[in-house]
Amino acid sequence: MPLTDTAREAERERIARHVLDLVKERGAEVPWSVAMSESGLTRARFESLFADYDDLFDAVAQTWFAPQLAVMEEVLASSLPPQRKMYEFFCRRFVISRERFRADPVFFNTLCEMGAANFERVRSYVDLADHYLCELIAEAQAEGFFAGLEIDEALSLINQMISNYTLPDALIYLGDKLTEQKLARIVDTMFIGLSGEAGADAAGVNALKVAS
């Protein structure tokens, strides 16, 4: 009997959660054949749920990223001032990652490696986060911040300055050096300092001369 769309989605998510448990148990990415045999489903039923390994990986990524997506949408829909909004946009996702990292660093590391090895499959989440960040930048620009910068320029600069709080791997290397207070300082630093004029002093034309 074919599943309704809702039932099919729920069943995909149930299997995706099971695959995440298997990854945790084994400390490694789970191949298609193992995911199928461990699912308890017939091959026909499993293949009616997932077209191929990429499709299964997408379902797993969707399950894993669901809390981050929810947080981004909640922040976007809020009516906070732009600094607060951008801080919450980064901080709430950072806190989710940090909790996951602290709960099980080995599992977290395995998932980072899976994400890196299948980057094309997680790219849509990165793109979506960029899309939302562009909305926040546009709102901030409407209030006079990031003046004189194209949205894409501001996007790239902000992503570069904040990357330790968005790339999950940074937690593995920096751990407790990443804090909410520092993130708040970085966000404010960008709101105060980042504009199309920033760069003129640093890259000025006066040459490097040794003090005599």
Added chain:
Amino acid sequence: MPLTDTAREAERERIARHVLDLVKERGAEVPWSVAMSESGLTRARFESLFADYDDLFDAVAQTWFAPQLAVMEEVLASSLPPQRKMYEFFCRRFVISRERFRADPVFFNTLCEMGAANFERVRSYVDLADHYLCELIAEAQAEGFFAGLEIDEALSLINQMISNYTLPDALIYLGDKLTEQKLARIVDTMFIGLSGEAGADAAGVNALKVAS
């Protein structure tokens, strides 16, 4: 016949350069025994130059990082304004890494992996860069920048915001998204915006409410 200190240092560097060539040729870290047999030296002579593998690795790292060290010392000794000085401090090393990356991405990647696998042996270079950066921060603070921050706080925040221009791996992931112009904007953004007051707006106490 024992070598003079100068001759011994020159001979260590010659072997270190040869080891780097071998790493490039093989695409992998070179074990002690291979480095020895490929050196053309007798075991006794090789062992009089290098106490053990760590000592050999140190000599290789010293050779590899020599241009970065020279650049940092040159910038430190200059009499530029603080923004220009900090920009040159980061930019010149970034340009060295980018040239090396572009010249041979595979070799560059192998060296990044060697550095990560032997992080304790390259830590002294990271520590030295931090030490120099603290000097730049102190000079900038003497002119009123980064007010209200402990040097260590400023150091950590600057390192976090600039990390894509100091971590060589970033070139592998971001490539042409890293530019001198963006680096200059980031440096100026920090000089304009970063202080002990930054963070209050972003982390303010007003709660997240959905716009109605």
